[in-house]
Structure formats: C-alpha cells, structure tokens
Amino acid sequence: MAAVKFEQAMARLEAIVGELEKSDLPLDESLKIFEEGIRLSKNCLKILEEAEHKVEVLVQDKNGKKRIHAYSPDDADDEPSP
Amino acid sequence: MTGLLRTSIEEQFSDIYLEGELSNLRAPGSGHVYCTLKDKTSQIRAVLFRSSAMRLRFALQEGMQVVVRGRLTVYEPRGEYQIVLDTVEPKGVGALQIAFEQLKERLATEGLFDEDRKRSIPAFPRTVGVVTSLSGAAIRDILAVLRRRWPTIHILIAPVQVQGESAGRQIAKALADLNEWGSVDVIIVGRGGGSLEDLWSFNEEIVVRAIAASHVPVVSAVGHEIDITLADFVADLRAPTPSAAAEAVVPVLAEIVERLRELTVRTGQMMLRHCAFERQRLEAGIRGVADIRFRLQEAAQRTDDTVDRLREMVQQLLTFGRERVREAQRDLSGLNPILTIKQGLATVPQFSKRLEGQMGVTLAQHHHRIHALLAQLNSLSPLAILGRGYSILQTVPAGKILRQANDVEVGQKLEAQLAIGRLSCMVTHVFDDATV
Numbered sequence: 001m002a003a004v005k006f007e008q009a010m011a012r013l014e015a016i017v018g019e020l021e022k023s024d025l026p027l028d029e030s031l032k033i034f035e036e037g038i039r040l041s042k043n044c045l046k047i048l049e050e051a052e053h054k055v056e057v058l059v060q061d062k063n064g065k066k067r068i069h070a071y072s073p074d075d076a077d078d079e080p081s082p
Numbered sequence: 083m084t085g086l087l088r089t090s091i092e093e094q095f096s097d098i099y100l101e102g103e104l105s106n107l108r109a110p111g112s113g114h115v116y117c118t119l120k121d122k123t124s125q126i127r128a129v130l131f132r133s134s135a136m137r138l139r140f141a142l143q144e145g146m147q148v149v150v151r152g153r154l155t156v157y158e159p160r161g162e163y164q165i166v167l168d169t170v171e172p173k174g175v176g177a178l179q180i181a182f183e184q185l186k187e188r189l190a191t192e193g194l195f196d197e198d199r200k201r202s203i204p205a206f207p208r209t210v211g212v213v214t215s216l217s218g219a220a221i222r223d224i225l226a227v228l229r230r231r232w233p234t235i236h237i238l239i240a241p242v243q244v245q246g247e248s249a250g251r252q253i254a255k256a257l258a259d260l261n262e263w264g265s266v267d268v269i270i271v272g273r274g275g276g277s278l279e280d281l282w283s284f285n286e287e288i289v290v291r292a293i294a295a296s297h298v299p300v301v302s303a304v305g306h307e308i309d310i311t312l313a314d315f316v317a318d319l320r321a322p323t324p325s326a327a328a329e330a331v332v333p334v335l336a337e338i339v340e341r342l343r344e345l346t347v348r349t350g351q352m353m354l355r356h357c358a359f360e361r362q363r364l365e366a367g368i369r370g371v372a373d374i375r376f377r378l379q380e381a382a383q384r385t386d387d388t389v390d391r392l393r394e395m396v397q398q399l400l401t402f403g404r405e406r407v408r409e410a411q412r413d414l415s416g417l418n419p420i421l422t423i424k425q426g427l428a429t430v431p432q433f434s435k436r437l438e439g440q441m442g443v444t445l446a447q448h449h450h451r452i453h454a455l456l457a458q459l460n461s462l463s464p465l466a467i468l469g470r471g472y473s474i475l476q477t478v479p480a481g482k483i484l485r486q487a488n489d490v491e492v493g494q495k496l497e498a499q500l501a502i503g504r505l506s507c508m509v510t511h512v513f514d515d516a517t518v
Contacts, residue, residue: 006206010338013345020352027360034353041346048339051208051234055225057216058240058259066259071216071239 006047009040016040088156091163095154100126100165101173104146105279109135115142119150119165127164128152134168144278147173182285186312189287194294195315201299203319203331206338207267209236210331211260211298213253216241219274220303220324227328232335238266244273249283254292261297269296270327271313272303284311293317303327468501475499478506488514 016037020030057071102119109115113132118125128150130138152167189195210228214220221239228235240256243249253271260266271293273281283289284304293300293316302317303324314320321327460466464474475484478495490496490509498505 004204006208007204010206010342010345013342013349017345017348017352020349020356025356027356030353030356034349037349038346041342041349044342045339048234048335048342051236053229053234053236055237055239058238058256058263060259066263068238068263 006044009044009047013037013040013044084156084158084161087163088158091154091156097151097153098165099149099151101149102126102147104142104148105144106277107142107144109142117142119148127157127162128167129164130167130170138170142170149173182312185285185287185290186315189290189312189316194290199294200318203299203301204267205333207235207331209238209266210328211263211266211269212237212239213242213256213260213269213271214239214273214324215244218244220244220272223274223323223325224270224303224328227325228332231329232332234335235332238263245276245280245283250286250288253283254288257289257292257296257300261295266298268331269298269300270303270321270324270331271300271317272321272324272327273305274324275305275309281305281309281311284313286312289313290316301327301331465501468499471501473498473500473505475507486514487512 016033019025019033020037025033055071056068058066058068060066100119102121102125104117105120105125106118107115108117113135115130115135117128117130119128120126130142149171150165150167151169152165154163155166156163193199212221212224214224216239225237228237238260240260242252242256244253257269257271260269273284281304284302290312293302293313299318301319301321302311302313303321303326304311304313305323307322310320319327319330321330468474476482476497476499477484477490478497482489484490484496490512492509492512494509496507496509498507
C-alpha cells in the first residue's frame with residue numbers, strides 16, 4: 001500500500017537524519033545512508049506529486065456488482081453547516 | 083365542533099398524571115418546550131409553557147422517562163389534543179438508554195471495546211473511505227476538511243442511510259464493501275447531529291460488529307461532541323464530529339511537504355558537515371606528517387652538529403692534555419730536589435769565607451770615618467763661632483735670625499746670643515748700606 005510505503009519512507013528519512021546528526025558513523029557509512037536518504041526523499045516527493053484528488057462513490061448495480069463512479073457534490077463547496 | 087370537544091376534554095381531564103418517554107424535544111426561542119410523550123403503544127403531544135419550564139430543576143433530554151402532571155386541551159388550529167404540562171419529574175432512564183446500556187455491557191464482555199483490539203490510524207492515507215449519507219451535512223464537512231488539508235487525497239464514499247429501519251444494515255454492508263474493495267487506508271463512519279433516535283443506528287449491534295470486523299482502521303464520527311454511541315466505543319478512533327474525523331485521518335499536506343523538504347535539507351547539511359569535519363581531520367593529519375618530517379630533519383641536523391662538536395671537544399681535550407703533560411714533565415725536571423740541595427751545599431762555604439773577609443775591612447773603615455766626622459762637627463758648631471766673638475741676632479718674639487739690617491724696623495726688639503749669655507736689645511737706627 002502506497003500509504004504504508006510513504007509512512008515508512010518518512011520514518012526512515014527521519015531516522016537517517018538522526019543518524020547523520022549523531023555523526024559517529026564512518027564517512028563511507030554516512031555517504032551510504034545519505035544516498036539512501038536522498039533517494040527516499042525523491043520517492044516521497046514523487047508519491048505526493050503522483051496523487052490526484054478524486055472523490056468517488058461506491059455503488060452496487062442491479063446484478064449486485066460493485067462499481068465506482070465520480071462524485072461531484074453540488075453543494076460540496078458550500079460552507080460546512082454547523 | 084373542535085371548540086365543543088375542547089370544552090368537554092378540558093372539563094374531563096383537568097388534572098391528570100401520565101408516565102412516558104420524552105421524545106421530539108424542541109425548545110424554540112419563545113421559551114416554551116414542545117415534545118411527544120410516548121410509551122410502547124401510544125403517544126401524546128405535550129407542551130411545557132415558559133413559566134412552567136423555568137421551574138424545572140433539570141434539563142429535559144430525549145428519551146428521558148418521566149412522570150408528568152397536567153391538563154388536556156385541544157390546539158384548535160391543528161385540531162390536535164395535547165397535554166399542557168404543569169410539572170415534569172424524571173423516572174429512571176429511557177428505554178433506549180436501557181437498551182444501550184445492556185448492549186454495551188454485553189459487547190464489552192465479549193471484548194469488542196478492548197483497547198488492544200484497536201488498530202492504529204495510518205499517518206498518510208492515500209484513500210479515505212467514508213460511510214455516511216450523501217445528503218447530510220457530515221459528508222460536506224468531511225469533503226471540505228479533507229480537501230483543505232490534503233488536496234490530492236482520494237476519497238471513496240459508500241453512501242448509506244444514517245437513520246431509519248434499514249440504516250444499521252446499510253452501514254454494516256458499506257463497511258464490508260469498502261474492506262472488500264481493497265485500496266482503502268482508513269474509513270470514516272458517521273453522521274451529523276440529531277436526536278438519540280436519529281443516532282440510534284450507530285448503537286445497533288450489526289454496526290458495532292461490522293466496525294469490529296473491519297480490517298481497515300475505522301474512525302467514528304457520530305453527531306456532536308456530547309453524543310456517544312457504541313460505534314464510538316468499538317471504533318479505532320472516536321472523533322467528536324465528522325469534521326474532526328477528517329482532521330484526524332489526514333495531516334496537512336503543506337506541512338508534510340515542508341517536513342520532507344526540511345528533512346532533505348538537513349540530510350544534505352549533515353553530510354556536508356560530516357565531509358567538512360573529515361576533511362579537517364585529514365588536513366590535520368597531513369600537517370602532522372609534515373611536522374614529523376620536519377622535526378626528524380631537525381633532529382638529524384642537531385645530532386650531526388652535536389657529534390661534530392663532541393669530536394672537536396675531544397680533540398681539544400686531547401691537545402690540551404698532551405700539552406699539560408709536556409709542561410708537567412718540564413716543570414718536574416726543573417724541580418728535582420736533589421739538584422737544588424747540591425747547589426745549596428756548594429754555596430754555603432763560599433759565603434762564609436766572603437763574610438769573614440768583609441767584616442775586617444768594614445770595621446776599620448767605620449773607625450776612621452767616625453773620627454773625621456767628629457772633627458768636622460766640632461768646627462761647624464755655632465758655639466765655636468760665638469767663641470770667636472760673633473753673636474747671633476734674633477727678632478723677639480718671632481725668633482727670626484737676622485742677616486740683613488733692613489729685615490727689621492726701628493723699635494724692633496731683638497735678642498743677641500753670645501758665646502756666654504744673651505742680650506735683649508732695641509733697634510734705634512737702621513743702616514741699610516752694605517759697607518760697614
């Protein structure tokens with residue numbers, strides 16, 4: 001699941017920054033996780049950019065088959081009622 | 083006719099007691115309270131006028147079981163009969179409330195509400211499932227909040243009725259459908275505010291069990307903050323309102339992007355810092371090596387110098403030593419005591435012989451000279467001259483011996499030394515010519 005992937009990637013990125021900040025790693029180790037961090041950061045950004053706003057409705061047709069179709073609420077842009 | 087009925091009814095039911103459950107409670111601005119009083123088989127409209135309502139010591143609530151006292155009347159514009167309440171007393175709790183408590187206890191015993199059953203809500207859902215009515219305020223609130231916080235979120239709505247006979251079954255099925263669909267990360271299930279009866283579907287066992295059975299984490303959002311349903315107990319997270327549920331399931335995208343940016347920047351910064359640190363260490367190392375080489379060279383040079391100087395010193399010491407030995411030999415040869423003693427012994431008899439000869443001559447010479455000196459002394463004695471008639475003049479009191487007449491002036495006292503005795507004189511006249 002992309003959501004889990006993103007969550008894990010962010011967590012790993014945080015961990016990498018923490019590791020780098022402790023700076024008790026040898027240089028080659030640092031470089032390795034640094035590259036990993038940059039890769040993760042790019043992936044995360046890609047996931048965020050790829051996502052597309054969609055509002056859909058899950059319905060069932062007469063044969064009991066599930067379908068989804070786009071939903072455009074006529075009043076969705078109104079102020080939320082209290 | 084209505085008027086007749088009214089008179090009749092008012093006369094017959096002027097003071098009655100009723101027991102029932104409060105429902106459809108409404109309190110408009112006028113201060114009057116309207117409601118329906120019901121039991122299992124029947125219901126009656128009721129009104130509590132402002133003056134009576136203000137005397138109540140508790141707040142009237144939906145579903146509340148009450149005992150009332152009042153009088154019957156007919157509301158002529160609608161032709162409905164109603165009871166005008168005088169007093170309202172609570173009686174235990176309402177039937178729905180009792181049903182709620184009973185089901186709650188049963189499900190709790192089954193462990194459905196246990197904390198360790200609850201799944202964690204994903205931090206970054208991609209698809210949010212929503213189980214609610216398409217016509218309510220809840221769906222609008224949820225869509226607005228989701229869109230505002232995470233503009234690219236994917237929302238999948240499973241539309242259901244949220245009140246009425248079939249609502250519970252529909253909600254349970256929608257939850258199962260969204261689970262079956264597969265790509266949903268989190269589900270919001272709920273509706274806007276309403277009466278206890280309106281919210282009742284969310285207390286139904288079928289709904290509670292469907293939430294418990296969901297593999298996808300479920301956030302409940304039923305009514306307002308004060309409304310608590312069994313769906314709230316079983317859900318993985320209870321949100322007080324539909325808007326709050328939407329806020330709970332998605333973070334603010336802008337903040338996440340900023341966080342990601344910050345992490346990326348910090349990663350770069352840390353790496354740069356590490357590199358700079360390692361570079362400094364390397365440079366220090368290189369300096370250290372250069373330093374050691376320089377010191378080695380220096381030490382070698384110093385060693386060379388020292389060896390040279392040592393060699394020179396040894397040479398000097400040797401030369402000096404040799405010379406001293408030579409000198410000492412020389413001195414030693416000149417200082418042979420036997421030689422000195424021999425020389426001394428040879429000199430002694432010579433000296434004694436010379437001493438003896440010299441003594442005789444010297445004695446005779448001294449004898450002779452003493453005689454001559456005596457004669458000379460005799461002739462030079464002033465006394466001898468005075469004996470020949472000369473005298474010596476001396477000034478008084480200076481005692482200066484006079485040799486010239488003009489050494490004195492008239493009136494100077496003089497003393498004349500004669501061969502025998504002295505004279506005291508006074509100068510009466512001075513003749514300074516040389517001829518006498």
